[in-house]
Amino acid sequence: MEELKMTTYAPDTAATAVVLYAKNNARYDLLNNDFRLVYTYEIKIKVLKSEGTSYADIIIPYYSKERAGGNMKENITQLDASAYNLEDGKIIRTKMKRDLVFEERLNKNYMQIKFSIPAVREGTVFEYKYQLNSDFYYSINHWEAQRSIPVIHTQYDITIPEYFLFNLDMRGSHSLNMKDQSESLSYTLHYQNGQVEQLLCSGRHLSFTGKQLPALRPDKYVWCADDYMSGVGFELRGINFPGSLYKSFTNTWETIDKMLLEDEDFGSLLKMRNPYRDEMAALALDKLTDRQDKIAAIYTFLKKKMSWNGQYRLYGSEVRKAIKNGTGNNADINFVLMSMLHDAQIPCYPAVMSRKTLGILPLSHPSIQKLNTFVVGIADTDSTFVFLDGSVTNGYINTLPPALMVDRARLLSKADGGNWIDLSQLGKNQIRSSIKAQIHPDGRITGTRQTGYTGQHAANFRRNYHTAKDSAEFITKLETEENIKVQTFSTTGVDAFSSIVKESLEFEKQANVNDNLIYINPMIFLHVSKCPFTQAERQLPLEMPYAEQIIQVTNLTIPEGYTVDELPAPLNAFTEDKQGFCRYLVHQNGNQLIITYSFSSNKLIYPISEYKLVKSFWELIAEKNNEILVLKKI
Template sequence: MGKLFILCAFLFHFLSSANAQQMATDVITPSMKYGKPSEEELKMDTYTPDTAATAVVLYSKTTARYDLIHNDFRLVYTYETKIKVLKSEGTSYADIIIPYYSNEKSSSIKENITQLDASAYNLENGKIVRTKMKRDLVFEERFNKSYMQIKFSIPAVHEGTVFEYKYQLSSDLYYRINHWEAQRSIPVLHTQYDITIPEYFQFNLDMRGSNFLNPKDQSESISYTIQYQGGQTEQLICTGRHLSFVGKQLPALRPDKYTWCADDYLSGVGFELRGISFPGSLYKSFTNTWESIDKMLLEDEDFGSLLKMRNPYRDEMASLSLDKLTDRQDKIAAIYTFLKKKISWNGQYGLYGNEVRKAVKNGTGSNAEINFVLMSMLRDAQIPCYPAVMSRKNLGILPLSHPSIQKLNTFVVGIADTDSTFVFLDGSVTDGFMNTLPPVLMVDRARLLSKADGGNWIDLSNLGKNQIRSAVNAQIHADGRITGTRQTGYTGQHAANFRKNYHAAKDSAEFITKLETEENIKVKKFSTTGVDAFSPTVRENLEFEKQANVNDELIYINPMVFMHVSKCPFTQAERQLPLEMPYAEQIILVTNLTIPEGYAVDELPKPMNAYTEDKQGFCRYLVHQNGNQLVFTYSFSSNKLIYLINEYKGVKAFWELIAEKNNEILVLKKI
């Protein structure tokens, strides 16, 4: 028996090893020499570990070093990348954009791109043909006030092409090392990063992501030449910290609509300057705290100074008769409604208000510019208000351990509703209300700033109530027609979504036509209240007709009439990213159906209670019959906003069960 066990174990090990070797041989070994693609790379037509990949990074090499130029340090980065196009959609990766720092107001500190080179390689009649990119295909343009960008599209790239490019970036920002991202939205066969940091600069190292990057940390000697006036020179010898990282066969991390910022989860390395210590000078700390960043913002002339700006509409606000309103939320609503008639949101988010006067003059501005004006109006009305600074969800999580003012990119306004509670508003709100912010701003980490108290962490991820309550009363006819009414109240985010869709339509007729198509109904009458109001709720009333399936003596009906969900929204077998819900919500649907005379229930859906494993999501389906009256009560609640990767299968199974229940059929039989 023991020998049999050993033999089975040996066979298992042999087969496993053989399978692993087979998988390894399915993945090519890329040529690491620039300008020397292999024939094997050009003949490659699929990537076995990820057959859906449209392209694959064959290798990516990044090096960074400190040079001493004119007795001042400079960071020099060298980038090399080679990519194989597997499908026609993968040609988009040959469209390259390289941003670099170049402040339009100052040229004393800047970055430069040099030594740019790019080529495409194709197999033609069994020979490798190179197409080198010409300089006239490279374009340079300003991206914003602080950054320029170089753009180019590598020519002769199509399905089957191997292309490569390289460039050098020289940066005066020697105190800020660029983050290195090992992982991409397409698979990466080989990636490596090497950097040597002189002992004078101390950086905190932040490795992130779930993929192993084989880090190495070694010391080495570095030599620099110092030049003095008169032409004299001196050799400066110091110790350098040489860091290297290598990643192999990294999977693609593809963004999707259920993750706000996939970059938060990319494997890579970040650096944060802790301090600088040059020979003969005192150590200078650069470690930031969120408290120090609060202070910097409050003292900034384009931020803190604007918290005391004069209300540009002070005289006109008298027409609002705020003294006649006793409820503070009514005053806030009146002020915001008045402001939005004066300044419209231009679709841009911002943090600073250096062009707030221009926004007032032109009647349009960023959310930050509108927010500064809003706060000036609220202060005039004696309503306390404060900025809540943040990073928008689609731009990444605000770090707790590595504070950085560069991570902040916008703010919303926290308004004292009572002595102890706040409501939140933002200049970008067009369809929402107080505490009904655009989901991209509903972060779990923001800093509420005030001159007196400094900054405090607040959670904006679960503001207000987001609910749909709908009641359907309908009559089933013998010919299968269903006629009746639906009365629905939309609250919070659902009200905002209703308004957004309503206003996106050309007119109410187009909105109704779309509703008829989506719900497979004929609308007889339709009306809404609150759709153009600054309020938390929209109400909708409609009279409808719908056709059920009729077969001989049977009528087949979906008893919900208006389904919550027709299919499970999650189709992936597995996920590499967490599942991020936009907001918590509740849905309550009550359907009353009257059975036609001469018919009886033949098949009736069964009641159901379903929960997620953590009980943060539930769905209840109740059925009640009283004579020829059927009542179906459907309740859904989802309170959890982030599900980890290992929770995905459970969430997927929960939604599959919900979708199945939504599609169940009531069968009526003629008697």
């Protein structure tokens, strides 16, 4: 009754729902004399706001191959769900009927069960439970204690027979209470002749409990919130059955390198024949002396043959179909790219990784399942590499989509094995602007801006330009964002596969005029209009997409008969570790104001403990960007 009367959750009044309890259990069972894992899940949720009703829409995936073959599978049983509402002081239970449960195929390896618990509205308490039976006894599902809504109480119990040895990976910033005890286990073996035998062994019982866990909501400036979610991971270290030799399952990254290089949908494709060998002759690569020019010519040709379908993959199981259709995932395009580079006598290797959006590689527990794509590392010199990927549409060499700019990837080659590389600081990402403008007595500001965009900023410019319906729409959006009127506009490099985009424009802007005073922001084009970090406190680290540099030099001509009332104070601000800085200076030379502005940010991850300092740094920058200068009529 108290749960139904509950209207808000005091520790988090913004919560749309709260987990009252979640109880999970995992145990080993015998079926046909083979071990299997049996998981039971039970969860109870209180809906606090109408938006919280979405948590009653449940999806449960499970392994089930589309084609018959192999005997490893999973299934779901004992599914039950109910909703409870308070009506006229009475508790009304609405039980979910079986016809509200739907099964559908998710992909060739997985099915999923979907259901929506009925009669769920603001104020409802609902619960559901089910059992998942899995033949994958050697792979224990990871347990996540936290969720995107607060959790009042959660518990996970698992009992593991002595034959299976697992490494535990406790993760997250919120501590979980753990108990580790031994207990006696008994299993019954049934033989074809009707005999029955008891199998007695010891077991390890692990119990994990979490209380009053805060919601872990997706946030800006974090790639994958799940990286920071409190929970427990399990990785099989070895199996030791009676009468058998101990078998180690502990992977190393070197063994994973070998597995990939021997896989027919990966390693074999590193030797595939270039499908465009004959057509490549027209590129006349032998006349190009710079290796990056050769790489650019090959990639430009390839993208005319194959377009990216928006998907990232690790394996190239359908690369030949992609070649035929002229479209494929990034892995398909990358395998073809490498075949073309090999023909051009340019050494190249795959650099496998986990995309930032799918989580950090668990370096202490090597796992091939955590790898989900790769980019191409291309030898630029005998000791340096540049990087490219089939998903690059607006970027360039060393200008990958930010989700691929990971700090750890495995560069694979059969000659040297694999080695760790850092792709997080690839290339130079810069905006450099030169502005010349005249202030008129009526407050009009007219002038020109010449801007060069490199790296990620060039890619962003191209993306925005090509997303617009036409150049007119792009200019209209620019006028709105910058509060200007564009008189003329031109670009170079916007359609090219190159490292830079150049933009040139003539503009007009209106300053505020009051009697004999003109109020003007000398930062005609703002870098930052307001601080991007608005939270007083932050639960997750700050993850910046890439390092960058902004440089802006403005020459402003003051109208005749006016004088500067007071020059803005200079700014020379640094982050605590000196990895970020902002400099701002307004200098007067006769009737000329010279404004120099430079900003640099090189650090990509700031821990929670540094959030307030970073926030203060950006607040200072935003304040200076919006500072007003006053011109007085003499």
